Amino acid sequence: MTTQLETWQVVLIIVGVLGMVMSNIALLKYAAKHEMKRKSQSQQPEKSNETKPFGESERQD
Known part of the structure; x- marks a missing residue:
């Protein structure tokens, strides 16, 4: 059983x-x-306290 929409319902949709x-x-x-x-730049936290991932430390040969 199907019901048909009225005109005002179709217009509203x-x-x-x-x-x-x-x-x-x-x-x-x-x-x-x-x-x-x-x-x-003034609002960003300083990056000096960040740690580097393992193996990326600065090497001095």
């Missing part, structure tokens, strides 16, 4: 889908224009 598609396109356009900010 179409409007909902079109609204979602258009909002996603607008969000993509906004995200493409938005500039990603990177941390400046």
Whole structure:
């Protein structure tokens, strides 16, 4: 047994889908224009305390 959708239900579904598609396109356009900010040198932690992996120590021959 199949039930048929009424006209207002079909229109409501179409409007909902079109609204979602258009909002996603607008969000993509906004995200493409938005500039990603990177941390400046002063905000990054110093790398002097980092340890090197085994075998990569500085050798003086």
